[in-house]
Structures are given as C-alpha cells and as structure tokens.
Amino acid sequence: MKPLLTLAARSAWNRRFTLMLTVASIALATLLLMGIERLRTDLRANFTAAVSGTDLIVGARTGSTQLLLYSVFRIGAATNNMGWASVQALAGHRAVAWVVPLSLGDSHRGFPVLGTSAEYFERFRYGDRQALRLAEGRAFAAVFEAVLGADVAEQLGYSLGQRLTLAHGSGDLVAEHADKPFVVTGILARTGTPVDRTVHISLQSMEALHIDWMGGMQIPGLGMTPERLRTMELQPKAVTAALVGLKSRAAVFSVQRWVADQRSEPLMAILPGVALDELWEVVGVGEKALLAMSVMVGIVSLGGLVSVVLAGLNERRRELAVLRAVGAGPRQVMALLALEGAMVTLAGALLGLLLALGLTAALGPWLQARHGLVIGWGLPSAEQWALFGAVVATGWLASLLPALRAYRLSLADGLSPRI
Known part of the structure; x- marks a missing residue:
C-alpha cells in the first residue's frame, strides 16, 4: 500500500x-x-439566546415576528404604542408575576436607546437563563443616568462618568436632545445579544426627553432644563412593549387570550419561542x-x-x-x-x-x-x-x-x- x-x-x-x-x-x-x-x-x-425566561411579549397588535424584532432585536419600529393603563392592568393580573415595560424610538450614534425600569436588570434573561451582570458601575437610579451595553462602551470608548446626549429617532433623520445630557453610571458585561448594542435609560428619563417635544420636534419656547425636569412627576403615558413573566407556565394561553380580548386598545401577546421559530422559517x-x-x-x-x-x-x-x-x-x-x-x-x-x-x-x-x-x-x-x-x-x-x-x-x- x-x-x-x-x-x-x-x-x-x-x-x-x-x-x-x-x-x-x-x-x-x-x-x-x-x-x-x-x-x-x-x-x-x-x-435563540437573545431572550429566555420571558413567558410573553405584549405590544400593540401587529405581526408576531415584527413585535419580536423590534422589542428584542431592536430591528424596525413599532406601528403603535401600548398605553400605560394597559401595562398596569397587565401587572395586576392574578397570573402575572412581573412586567418589564420597554420604550424604544431614540438612538445614540447609531445605537438604539431603550427606556425601561430598574427591574429589567433583575428579570431579563438570555442564553440558558443567564442574568445580566454589570461589569462596571451600577444601574440607573435617577433621571438622566444611562447604562451602556458592552459594544456601545467599547466602540465609542465610553467609561463611567462619561456625558452623552441622545437623539430623537434613528437612522439618518435624527434630532439631538442636546439640552438634556446623560451621565454613564454603569456598563454591562458582554452577553452576545442585542443588549450589548443598547443604551439603557429609565422610563422617567425617556419621558423627560420628550415632555417638550411634539411631532418629532421641540416645541418652541417650551424648553425645560434638566434641573426642573428632575422635580417633576414623569409618569410615562405609553410604552413600546412589555416583557411578562408568569407565576405558572400553565397560564400562558389564558393570559394570551386575556390580552387579545382587551377592549381598551388592540393588543397582542406572543410566546418568544414560537415567534423565534416563525422568524427562523x-x-x-x-x-x-x-x-x-x-x-x-x-x-x-x-x-x-x-x-x-x-x-x-x-x-x-x-x-x-x-x-x-x-x-x-x-x-x-x-x-x-x-x-x-x-x-x-x-x-x-x-x-x-x-x-x-x-x-x-x-x-x-x-x-x-x-x-x-x-x-x-x-x-x-x-x-x-x-x-x-x-x-x-x-x-x-x-x-x-x-x-x-x-x-x-x-x-x-x-x-x-x-x-
């Protein structure tokens, strides 16, 4: 041989x-x-690793794939928002354990901005139910504080204490919120998910950014200083979507039907795993x-x-x-x-x-x-x-x-x- x-x-x-x-x-x-x-x-x-441990994603009625894309992957935009009253009603449902609201639409130098609650850092899971972890600093605790994803901090060279301004909208047509600067209080550890490419702020911060804006433009003569905004009650009027965790997985379909039957506004609830399969098809x-x-x-x-x-x-x-x-x-x-x-x-x-x-x-x-x-x-x-x-x-x-x-x-x- x-x-x-x-x-x-x-x-x-x-x-x-x-x-x-x-x-x-x-x-x-x-x-x-x-x-x-x-x-x-x-x-x-x-x-698959982008989101785990979330039983339902609730948002305005649209396609399940579209709702998944903009709420989890920050791709595309919502056709409509979800009223704050619906978020409160959802949180009060007897089968619901927790609700994490999400508010999208702004950006910073090409990276999406996510307005959410502090509970996001405790409840959100990715991969094999892994929790988010701060590599540096702390989560936001006040208005005009931001937590950066790992890619945002690395690519832009940001560190703790960095001051930055956000932009209204995304893409090429954006308008700067130059009068309302943020300070970086935390940087998340790398996850390999869209979280790495996201700037996280509180819902109150998102409301403060747009309180003197209308139709994508700042209202002339109604500019408010950050100091004044910090003393105001900044209750959000609407959010883009909400992540929902249930007390029992057995209740997932009943809560899904309950959301679909709401008469106050047209909403839908999707199962992330099912929507991911549809997306992969x-x-x-x-x-x-x-x-x-x-x-x-x-x-x-x-x-x-x-x-x-x-x-x-x-x-x-x-x-x-x-x-x-x-x-x-x-x-x-x-x-x-x-x-x-x-x-x-x-x-x-x-x-x-x-x-x-x-x-x-x-x-x-x-x-x-x-x-x-x-x-x-x-x-x-x-x-x-x-x-x-x-x-x-x-x-x-x-x-x-x-x-x-x-x-x-x-x-x-x-x-x-x-x-």
Whole structure:
C-alpha cells in the first residue's frame, strides 16, 4: 500500500499545475459549505439566546415576528404604542408575576436607546437563563443616568462618568436632545445579544426627553432644563412593549387570550419561542438557497476533478501500460487513480476547512461589532465534520469513474501508439 501511495503522490505532483485548479475549486466548495453551516448554526444560536425566561411579549397588535424584532432585536419600529393603563392592568393580573415595560424610538450614534425600569436588570434573561451582570458601575437610579451595553462602551470608548446626549429617532433623520445630557453610571458585561448594542435609560428619563417635544420636534419656547425636569412627576403615558413573566407556565394561553380580548386598545401577546421559530422559517428560505448554491458549486468542482482525471488518461495510457508491464495488475492501476482522486479531494477539503476557520476568526469581531452577531471560530461542530466527510467521500467516489475506465484498458492499448 505504501509504494502505491508514494506513486500516487508523485504522479499527482508531476501534474500539480493542472490539479491545483481542481484543488482550489474543491476548497471553494468546502469553504462555502462549512461557512454557511457555521453561519446558520451560530445565527440560530444568536437568535435563540437573545431572550429566555420571558413567558410573553405584549405590544400593540401587529405581526408576531415584527413585535419580536423590534422589542428584542431592536430591528424596525413599532406601528403603535401600548398605553400605560394597559401595562398596569397587565401587572395586576392574578397570573402575572412581573412586567418589564420597554420604550424604544431614540438612538445614540447609531445605537438604539431603550427606556425601561430598574427591574429589567433583575428579570431579563438570555442564553440558558443567564442574568445580566454589570461589569462596571451600577444601574440607573435617577433621571438622566444611562447604562451602556458592552459594544456601545467599547466602540465609542465610553467609561463611567462619561456625558452623552441622545437623539430623537434613528437612522439618518435624527434630532439631538442636546439640552438634556446623560451621565454613564454603569456598563454591562458582554452577553452576545442585542443588549450589548443598547443604551439603557429609565422610563422617567425617556419621558423627560420628550415632555417638550411634539411631532418629532421641540416645541418652541417650551424648553425645560434638566434641573426642573428632575422635580417633576414623569409618569410615562405609553410604552413600546412589555416583557411578562408568569407565576405558572400553565397560564400562558389564558393570559394570551386575556390580552387579545382587551377592549381598551388592540393588543397582542406572543410566546418568544414560537415567534423565534416563525422568524427562523423566514430566514431559513435564504439559508436553504445559499446551501443549495454551495452544493451546486461542490458538484461542479467534483465534476472538474473527474474531467481532469479522464482527460489525463489519454496522456497517461503509456504510463499505465508500463506499470502493467512491470507487474501491476488492473486492480492496482484502478487503486492508483482512486488514490490520486482521494488525495486531491482531501487536499482541497482541508484547504477549504482552513480557509473557513481563518475567515471566521478574521470576520468574527467585525460581525459582532457591526451587526451584533457572535460567530464562533473554534473547531467544527459534528454537522460541519459530517459535511467535510461528505465532500471527501463524494470526491473519492467521483474518482472511481476514471479509475474504472483505466481498469478496462488493455496492456496493448498503451504500448501500441495510435497514428
């Protein structure tokens, strides 16, 4: 076996320039397959880990996916708000253990601002029911105090005691609340969720920001100083959504129906897990399309391997005939070509694996900083190893076609040159 392996390696090296293109195409196919699989699994983990321990999310009646996106992932905007009276009624329901209101709409240098209660830091869970933890400082305790997510503090270079101003709205069309500066009192430990990219303030602070605003603009002549606002009763009139925890999971559907039956305003309650599955079904369409494209690239690459080996057979007839003449049987010649194909496929697959790991390590920090996606760069998962094995096995099977043809060539075929 060792002499055959050495011969196959030397034969492949002799045709290295031709086979390098095949190796590169197989590496590209492996890179796409394993990269998409890594992205798919890590994206699902990011989505799933974004919120846990919350039984219901309540907001204005809209699509369940849309409510999940803007309340948990800070993507998009609410079509309507939820009145404060509804929040109080929900908190007073006999089956409800706690309610954490959320108020969105403002931003700071591209990062979303979340107005909430201090209970948010105690009740909110992510991943495997992990609680939020302050890396530095403390939670907000007064108006015009802010707690930053890890990405906000890192990317903007903020520290405790930093003064900052928030903007009304998000995107390109924003108006600064320049007359109402905030001070940073705390920085949260990294979670790998949208919390890292959020500026947290109290509901009273959110109300204070907009008490002298109307229609997205400050009312002329009605500007209020921060000192005056601190002495006022800043009861919020409405919020964007609310996270709800129940005393018993068995009551989830009854509370959901109770919310839907409210006549004061049209509301809806969604189960985060169910909404996440619906969201993943939408995302899954693009995922499947990318995976199908990767498979097609892999098929084309392996087809190129077969074509290269088949085309080389005509040039190697004399070489194979000489091997037969010195004692190699048809099976050894067939094994030689199969080994060459397996070695080329394995080289391409290993190169693709290394490229996938390298790109993941290089792009991981950028994806986390720009989009809040945590992409792991460790060893491949079981599914990724299965894809790697499938590429190698398929390449070896594809190389059997030219090997079978070489098996059928007679000894005289290569020793009698055709004119």
